[in-house]
Amino acid sequence: MTEFEPVTGVIGLPSHSGKPLAGWRVLVPRGGPWGDGVAGALRARGAAPIIAPLINFAPTDDQPALEAALAKLADGGFDWLTITSATTVDVLSSYHAVIPETTRIAAVGETTAAALVAAGYQADIVPSEDNSARGLLEEWEAATDGAKGLRVLALRSAIAKQVLSIGLAEAGHSVEAVVAYRTVGVPVAQKVVDDVRGGRVNAVLVTSGSVAEQVQEQLGPIPESILVAAIGPQTQRDAAELGLRVDVVARERSAESLIEAVVEAATANA
DSSP states (O other), X not given: OOOXXXXXXXXXXXXXXXXXXXXXXXXXXXXXXXXXXXXXXXXXXXXXXXXXXXXXXXXXXXXXXXXXXXXXXXTTOOSEEEEOOHHHHHHHHXXXXXXXXXXXXXXXXXXXXXXXXXXXXXXXXXXXXXXXXXXXXXXXXXXXXXXXXXXXXXXXXXXXXXXXXXXXXXXXXXXXXXXXXXXXXXXXOXXXXXXXHTTOOSEEEEOSHHHXXXXXXIIOSOOTTSEEEESSHHHHHHHHHHTOOOOEEOSSSSHHHHHHHHHHHHHHTO
């Protein structure tokens, strides 16, 4: 499953007259800075956000493997490092990982790239269109001038599909895929479950395959009256595999675009 990229700061949305989400109760599946930012943006549109974290992150089950990979990275053992979520950047920071100037960094999207910069690193490649592992893979050859046999360290979540790692290996590169962290489900309050199943929520935000899994397991089946909004095509595909219905998909893989998709749906149905 594709991992979600947390975003921080105040989320700004395109201007709409009035409060297009007035009266709407919207379930926000993450807490922390991301949840606070999204909740603020929803309130600005008139909605009442329900912050109900469905996932959290835990250390990898194989810390020796991660530590060995980071030591090899510091020694210049890799030409490239691929980062597919901002959470991975948090892991790098927690280990005070050293990335030599000779090692370039590929980030799966703008949010991950911003997290790298904030942590004192940099991003040499960021997909120009599809902010996903698939999008990064599609642009890899052009971005690396067709170089072959590159040594790549691919840090990932324990549950993430290895789209990038497998794709790079098939392209002839030497890829070492290492789990940097685990994604774990977080039980939500019974009131949240009751409100969703009772149709007392107007929209549910789905920000990753792992969130889709928790929505389906803890809150499903989602009533037809509730709008289910996915942050991108990959999350929509992950949700479909789990049997979770998705009604709208954000044009861009960002919180801003996700909320805008909900606003557009609300406006269209007004």
